[in-house]
Amino acid sequence: MARYIGALCRICRREGEKLFLKGDRCYTEKCAVERRKYPPGEHGQGFKKLSDYGIQLREKQKLRKMYGVLERQFRRYFHAAERKKGVTGEVLLQLIESRLDTMVFRMGFAPNRRRARQIVGHGHIQVNGRATNLPSYQVKKGDVIEVKAASRDIPEIIDSLSKSEYRGIPGWVEVDNASFKGKVVHIPSRDEIQLPVQEQLVVELYSK
Numbered sequence: 001m002a003r004y005i006g007a008l009c010r011i012c013r014r015e016g017e018k019l020f021l022k023g024d025r026c027y028t029e030k031c032a033v034e035r036r037k038y039p040p041g042e043h044g045q046g047f048k049k050l051s052d053y054g055i056q057l058r059e060k061q062k063l064r065k066m067y068g069v070l071e072r073q074f075r076r077y078f079h080a081a082e083r084k085k086g087v088t089g090e091v092l093l094q095l096i097e098s099r100l101d102t103m104v105f106r107m108g109f110a111p112n113r114r115r116a117r118q119i120v121g122h123g124h125i126q127v128n129g130r131a132t133n134l135p136s137y138q139v140k141k142g143d144v145i146e147v148k149a150a151s152r153d154i155p156e157i158i159d160s161l162s163k164s165e166y167r168g169i170p171g172w173v174e175v176d177n178a179s180f181k182g183k184v185v186h187i188p189s190r191d192e193i194q195l196p197v198q199e200q201l202v203v204e205l206y207s208k
Contacts, residue, residue: 056205063197067096068113073136078206089199090190097193100127101135103145107175107182108164109157124151139184147180 050058064074081092096102101117104125110116117135119125125132126146127139139145147157161177169175172192175182190199 053205056201059198059201060205063096063195063199063202066113066195066197067099067102068117069096075206078202087190089203092202093190093193093195093197093199094187095138098138098140098187099135100125100132100137100139100145103139103173103182103184106170107145107173108161108167108169108177109145109147109180109182111156111160111163115156115160119157124148124154124157141184141186143184145182145184152180 060074064071069077077095078088078092081088081095084091101113101120104110104120105113105116109125110119120135120137121133123131123133124147126148127137128144131148147154151157157180161180164175164177170188170192172185172188173182174185
């Protein structure tokens with residue numbers, strides 16, 4: 001599958017705000033957005049007014065890159081959200097937030113979503129006692145997510161857990177650091193998903 005292999009800080013600078021793609025570095029003064037508050041590239045410091053379409057497109061790109069989802073997959077999430085009851089934008093966020101790799105990140109087993117995807121893909125995670133290596137696996141209320149016993153001595157996972165309280169654990173998950181285990185208490189509402197995105201703009205973009 002295609003994947004972005006460029007500098008992650010360029011993505012944040014392009015969107016003009018922190019997307020927390022590099023884990024702990026994003027919380028320090030070394031963050032590129034703090035040091036260079038303008039888009040990357042030769043003409044990054046030039047002013048360019050966006051059209052309505054451009055604003056909608058940037059909002060979609062920001063959300064997609066924040067979760068590391070490819071365009072085709074993101075579009076599938078949108079169409080799935082359209083078919084479900086509820087506000088389409090909120091349902092879209094809930095579907096993406098319910099990905100296994102995102103939940104692994106939220107529980108503190110990985111410093112960022114990209115590393116969470118690798119940890120899941122390498123078979124270090126179990127869901128309800130069964131090994132699951134699909135990052136896009138949709139978790140449900142009550143699911144128990146844990147690091148496999150054989151993987152609990154991985155330094156990165158241990159270090160990430162030790163810093164999880166500093167990054168913050170959301171209220172829709174419960175985590176027991178000692179047992180490398182977490183539980184999905186409920187699927188978050190829009191108010192609980194504190195992301196700097198306007199999902200309605202994404203809905204308007206795809207509804208044209």
